Amino acid sequence: KGRQVVESIDENNPVIKMFLAFRQELDDKHDRFEKIVKHSRDITIENKRIIFLLHSTNTDVESKKQVVLEEANTRLKQIFEKNFRAVALLLKGFDSYQYQKAYTSGLQEFIEALVFYQYLTSGSFEKWDNINKSFQYMDNGDSISLLFPQIDYILGIADFTGELMRRCINDLGVGNTNDCFKTCNMVKHIYSGFLGIINPGNKELGRKTYVIKQSLAKMELVCYNIQIRGSEIPKHMLLNVIESTDVNTEDDEGYYH
Amino acid sequence: KGRQVVESIDENNPVIKMFLAFRQELDDKHDRFEKIVKHSRDITIENKRIIFLLHSTNTDVESKKQVVLEEANTRLKQIFEKNFRAVALLLKGFDSYQYQKAYTSGLQEFIEALVFYQYLTSGSFEKWDNINKSFQYMDNGDSISLLFPQIDYILGIADFTGELMRRCINDLGVGNTNDCFKTCNMVKHIYSGFLGIINPGNKELGRKTYVIKQSLAKMELVCYNIQIRGSEIPKHMLLNVIESTDVNTEDDEGYYH
Amino acid sequence: MSSDNIIEHIFTPFQESINSEQDVREEIRNIMKDIEKSLREIVTTLQIIHRTLNGEEISAACFTARSLFNVVQKGFEKLDSVIPEGQYYRYNDHWRYATQRLCFLAALVVFLEKGFLVDKVTTAQILGLHEKSRIHLDLEDYLMGLLNLATELARFAVNSVTFGDYSRPLQISKFVAELNAGFRLLNLKNDSLRKRFDALKYDVKKIEEVVYDLTLRGLVPNSGGGEAVE
Amino acid sequence: MSSDNIIEHIFTPFQESINSEQDVREEIRNIMKDIEKSLREIVTTLQIIHRTLNGEEISAACFTARSLFNVVQKGFEKLDSVIPEGQYYRYNDHWRYATQRLCFLAALVVFLEKGFLVDKVTTAQILGLHEKSRIHLDLEDYLMGLLNLATELARFAVNSVTFGDYSRPLQISKFVAELNAGFRLLNLKNDSLRKRFDALKYDVKKIEEVVYDLTLRGLVPNSGGGEAVE
Amino acid sequence: MSSDNIIEHIFTPFQESINSEQDVREEIRNIMKDIEKSLREIVTTLQIIHRTLNGEEISAACFTARSLFNVVQKGFEKLDSVIPEGQYYRYNDHWRYATQRLCFLAALVVFLEKGFLVDKVTTAQILGLHEKSRIHLDLEDYLMGLLNLATELARFAVNSVTFGDYSRPLQISKFVAELNAGFRLLNLKNDSLRKRFDALKYDVKKIEEVVYDLTLRGLVPNSGGGEAVE
Amino acid sequence: MSSDNIIEHIFTPFQESINSEQDVREEIRNIMKDIEKSLREIVTTLQIIHRTLNGEEISAACFTARSLFNVVQKGFEKLDSVIPEGQYYRYNDHWRYATQRLCFLAALVVFLEKGFLVDKVTTAQILGLHEKSRIHLDLEDYLMGLLNLATELARFAVNSVTFGDYSRPLQISKFVAELNAGFRLLNLKNDSLRKRFDALKYDVKKIEEVVYDLTLRGLVPNSGGGEAVE
Amino acid sequence: MSSDNIIEHIFTPFQESINSEQDVREEIRNIMKDIEKSLREIVTTLQIIHRTLNGEEISAACFTARSLFNVVQKGFEKLDSVIPEGQYYRYNDHWRYATQRLCFLAALVVFLEKGFLVDKVTTAQILGLHEKSRIHLDLEDYLMGLLNLATELARFAVNSVTFGDYSRPLQISKFVAELNAGFRLLNLKNDSLRKRFDALKYDVKKIEEVVYDLTLRGLVPNSGGGEAVE
Amino acid sequence: MSSDNIIEHIFTPFQESINSEQDVREEIRNIMKDIEKSLREIVTTLQIIHRTLNGEEISAACFTARSLFNVVQKGFEKLDSVIPEGQYYRYNDHWRYATQRLCFLAALVVFLEKGFLVDKVTTAQILGLHEKSRIHLDLEDYLMGLLNLATELARFAVNSVTFGDYSRPLQISKFVAELNAGFRLLNLKNDSLRKRFDALKYDVKKIEEVVYDLTLRGLVPNSGGGEAVE
Ligand SMILES: [Mn+2]
Numbered sequence A, B: 001k002g003r004q005v006v007e008s009i010d011e012n013n014p015v016i017k018m019f020l021a022f023r024q025e026l027d028d029k030h031d032r033f034e035k036i037v038k039h040s041r042d043i044t045i046e047n048k049r050i051i052f053l054l055h056s057t058n059t060d061v062e063s064k065k066q067v068v069l070e071e072a073n074t075r076l077k078q079i080f081e082k083n084f085r086a087v088a089l090l091l092k093g094f095d096s097y098q099y100q101k102a103y104t105s106g107l108q109e110f111i112e113a114l115v116f117y118q119y120l121t122s123g124s125f126e127k128w129d130n131i132n133k134s135f136q137y138m139d140n141g142d143s144i145s146l147l148f149p150q151i152d153y154i155l156g157i158a159d160f161t162g163e164l165m166r167r168c169i170n171d172l173g174v175g176n177t178n179d180c181f182k183t184c185n186m187v188k189h190i191y192s193g194f195l196g197i198i199n200p201g202n203k204e205l206g207r208k209t210y211v212i213k214q215s216l217a218k219m220e221l222v223c224y225n226i227q228i229r230g231s232e233i234p235k236h237m238l239l240n241v242i243e244s245t246d247v248n249t250e251d252d253e254g255y256y257h
Numbered sequence C, D, E, F, G, H: 001m002s003s004d005n006i007i008e009h010i011f012t013p014f015q016e017s018i019n020s021e022q023d024v025r026e027e028i029r030n031i032m033k034d035i036e037k038s039l040r041e042i043v044t045t046l047q048i049i050h051r052t053l054n055g056e057e058i059s060a061a062c063f064t065a066r067s068l069f070n071v072v073q074k075g076f077e078k079l080d081s082v083i084p085e086g087q088y089y090r091y092n093d094h095w096r097y098a099t100q101r102l103c104f105l106a107a108l109v110v111f112l113e114k115g116f117l118v119d120k121v122t123t124a125q126i127l128g129l130h131e132k133s134r135i136h137l138d139l140e141d142y143l144m145g146l147l148n149l150a151t152e153l154a155r156f157a158v159n160s161v162t163f164g165d166y167s168r169p170l171q172i173s174k175f176v177a178e179l180n181a182g183f184r185l186l187n188l189k190n191d192s193l194r195k196r197f198d199a200l201k202y203d204v205k206k207i208e209e210v211v212y213d214l215t216l217r218g219l220v221p222n223s224g225g226g227e228a229v230e
């Protein structure tokens, strides 16, 4: 009878011995996964805050802008040096793809913030392989690299366009119309890039492409409005306008005339 | 122009001063919430493991059973003393209901494990107000209590019936048929209790009632099978059976004859 | 506890707790009905700003609104006596939305009367939430009200021009720019406040477009020393 | 990077990486088609256990299965050469399900031949996953195979009785009880393995019912010293 | 029409009509709260059939249920006076589900008391929907109740056996087979009733399996006046 | 009741009642097909307002619409004879949406012809729902039509300017402002009407912006010699 | 192309093609209504197998079913004349489900009459789909019918025992085992057929358990003097 | 039929037919992969219209698109040889969506090159679906393409203005108005085409607003041979 069998099973039973070893392996895996998830959550939150901070560079006071950018840079470096290093150490000697789901969302959010920072400082941003090369850490003399799938880079770029849309509309709000066109043009190119991707079975890409399309429509409307309003100088007002000093101070907006 | 306004805003601006204070308040709240969520995740995982452990008491070797139950008791106490204390300290002086969502899932899982433990040791379990009274901690001479909504108790009980179902079928597997009837009867009463609750607008309760119903159906089928098989002693076998020592050793199963 | 007295020990007390919770909710709902009636009346009263340039009419509307806020205060006083100690956040779904709208309206009245941003304490006083024992004004609700204010002011800027008031848009522009700068300081998580804040940029943009239209036509008043920009 | 060379620097390399991934997947799919063909043949071969009591027929079926496993091994050898270094878990959706089924079949063969539980290393050897450089036998897949085995054995216990073999259910009962005891030691999280394990209790229950039916009728063989229970 | 006239002639009367609809719904909700309380009590009361074999306890439960139905009848009487003429179908979402459950309970009580299928008129009488002026028992609701009955009886058949009552399942089997034959005659359209009917076959199958188990083991009572096998 | 009786007394009458319901629905669908055809024609006819400034063309379109409404009236007459007494709300899903669209169209015609807001009685007359015995014009459907009207008028305001009619937007602005004021008085519950009403503010805003555009450019008629306000 | 030409050359022909498709669908729906009526009658007729052991009654039911299939054949003849050339798969959603059910019923009749598995050509003949010009019997539908047959036979095996027929389950067991072996040979893709096939194992298991129950109790016919195997 | 016969006569031929269907699908998928590659390239190529005003760049893009359509034609030629006679609708899920996109792109190219609406025959020629034996251009797919065109043109109208081309929106407005008038004539049933058509009104409105903005500001070019305003 089953009951008697169960009672007779003790820790010397070979099956039980086997399973005790299995337990160890499964628990290790689960614990490691959970730890990485926690790091990923921390990374996500901090990156969201950095992105929020970066939006406050929307000012012409150069000194203010520099302060913010430097803070963002420091905090991004911190994430890279502290949080991602911790993840890399946890993955040392393990199959990275097995744990990739545990930190993919943090990674994407980091790319979004990093690329946004780079765009604001240089008007451009780094290629995947450059960033990928930098995901390298030293540990007791060993060099360990953190797995950084290209798809996470691309999905981070997709989210980045959402921030560019916010930036573009804010630019109009504070009068930086020049930047509106530049940013809109950047997103047009990214959108074309997404339209060209053939990756059957990846619904996430299709979903993100649709979101980019919507963001782009908003930006295009901003540029349209700048053009349509700027193009109109009522005939009877023309003289006033030419005399006005107000208008002359804004030649940066005049390029589209 | 907006741009000029933005440039002129500095940290002495009264609006900016106000918002700097708001930032502090919002960040505190968010951080506190996140910390509680992390505790809750830890609590959930540990309780799931305890429940798993408790299922291994399904043996007649009393000593083995006692070891497992003692371990479970220790670990439950540990959760209570360590993890929930941490949550209670985080909530000290704050509106508990505001953060309740952050630890509700951990709390329900804890109730599920605790009540399962109590049922296995005593065949019964504690009322809400008894458990509620024990959620009390001392901190620097202050007594602080952790908010324990009755609904979390009830939802924990609901999940507990799922474990009883597993237990009941395992009982049959190892031949503890006596316990099957006892456990099934317990769940019948709990199910009646859920059927009687009138709480318009709480869909969760309805969903759980449905799950209990399904578990109960499985248990009822177990009891049915015990009865139907046990009720049959083929006439031509009767003599053999009476002579068989096998059968005599199982009088605990005989009560339903 | 044997399985026979499960109903008695577990489910009966639970049903009682549900019932008493339902009773509290019923009372809250009744109080909120009255508050919401006043709220709707304040909204209707203040709509006048989109139909007239007349300062006196606007002052009169603010006056009426103030007296309606007195009624609201009585409502919240009642509410304070109904909510059990320490359970503000258990029930606040019932009044959160109305409170946000009321914050918006209080902020609008103060803007129309004085031209500056009402602070949180004053808002709580106007609504009758100040120094109550069991209810208070939640920061998020106050902030939500300010975001609603920006949207209303964008519309107000447009209609002011229609009625020939060219200085109002400049005042609004400065006011909302400060508000915007304030919100940018906050670390909002992905919640309803963040979502609502994301829409603020459209209001800022709309107002900026009105100011731009006026500037282009030389319609910006050169108000010496006064409220306007530069 | 200017906006003009975004396509060149970002999307072209990405498309290339997608294409090469697709190529790998195509190769994997082709290899798996062959492996799955052998898998289906092993399944069909071993179904004989539900139709006969004849030990020789069963031995023959095991023999055939063993030779089919040789074909499977060649398949996995190919697979090992196709998967890029360190990317087992990137692609393992393609072979996870088949591997689990093959573990089940290997464990069934060993149970039929020897009566004991095959260990993980031996299973990996039978499948051809042992000491490969890029692929290996995942613990979860091996465990899943064991759970499938229990289900098959429950059915086998029933059919054994039909064909008049009353000792087989006892052997199965002991075997599955040990398996069950082993699984109870594991801390499974809420994943597919946990879900599948939850179903194990029904197999145990079914087997126990068969043994009970036999006991009640005194049909349990009193095999002195042999394999059977007590 | 001038602006004031619009408000006076068009919108003011609307508010009244909106209010009166709201009032009707409020009254219905209150009435239904009471009915649902009794409904819950009947449900809980009748659960006893799954826990005991004792005929007297079951009779007592039926008796209690009957008196609770009296309370239900009073509820529906009130409802009848509240629904405006000809607007049964405007509001019946409020009571449809409860009515279906009550039909099920009435049919269960009659089955327990008398052993036969309650007809629609009697059901309407038990519920208090018979010969009312503004409300009535809808055909679909009665049928839905019968389908719910079949599911409950399948469970009852299983539990009866557990408690050693081997004649009950035969009674249930005959009863549900007739119900099934009746439903098969209907050409139901593709609605909720149809969907629910599709589930009937599982109940029928379950009950057939119980009868099978009893027959196979010779546990079917002799139709003579006696008790079950043992 | 014996098995045959069950079928005879319970299920056979049910099939008849199911069939007759099906027949009613089929008839309703056929009638609605005709009404919807006229509805589509009225829509197409009135689209002319977005393509021309010519008052006579618009008058002609209104005339055509009126004659198409006569056809609609015949349809509703038929419907009135088909709906069973007191079952308006059982079937009204079939015509609710079309009725709302027709209310919108009737209100548009009256606005184009007379410039004022049609009341509910007149709307019912135009549609042929006035003083019918079994069908009527539901308040919600009439209000929904008015909200649709506001959306159409917002588009009309934009296109009027394109065709050089600068006074139409002012007329529309006044009209929709009144409509808005009226709706604000209503305490709508949280249903589809409320949701649709929430969208009204976008129409109001759009129209206000058109008027703003005209005023800013001094294009508003009757404001003296032609220049802007100042 | 001018605007009028667009309408004349592009859209007017479209409406015609839309209308003609609608007409085809309407005709198909009407034909299917008749076929489904016969289908329902065949189902009801054959339900007798679960209520009797009497071979003659079963023969009579098969005979009736055969004559109802003649009606079905007329229906499909009509359908063949209605479907446009080459558009079988455009419209086959209308008849796919009914065809699968009819295949099941044809296979059941042949099993009851002759005891063997009907082949696809014969099934097509029984249904009236053989050698038609525009419609045909799809392989998937035939296979789906066979899987439904297995489920019905599992229920039949249970009820046969209840009525004391102990040889029927053995016949069914052999028959379904062969069916199972056949299906296992197929490499089905991951569609509805595959999903349905996965359910076959439950039917096989159910039937095996019935045979187990009989064997254990020595109820299997022709096993010598009547006692159990040993 | 004996067990072996069942397998030989019934199931073995099935596997062949299942395999051949799989093969057809595999071939279709491969062909569609190529077609979709060209499709993507055409899409990306034509995106240039949103980034430049330069007529020559646009012409060049159309030219490139035309040569890519040649590749598409070769793809559909292959497809025509792969689809079995009369099974267009069995497999057309594989190419339906791509075909709709291609219709849109063909219509866009013709609009950019010639300014008029491409008809269905020409579209079929551009795609390579004209006068094929087994495949054809489905009406719904062509119409879906036209609706997609309207959405793209609305975006194009906005961006044209941004780049200072004020005559393009007028051309687009006229074009889309005609498209709209055409679609309104159709009585679409409640399917995906109908749903997509409902979205057309947003495109129409968007374009009308662009024209409004231009007209209001006197930016509409004189229909004389000249350039835009500036
Ligand atoms: Mn983002």
Ligand SMILES: [Mn+2]
Binding pocket: B051, B112, B159, B160, B162, B163
């Ligand atoms: Mn659990």
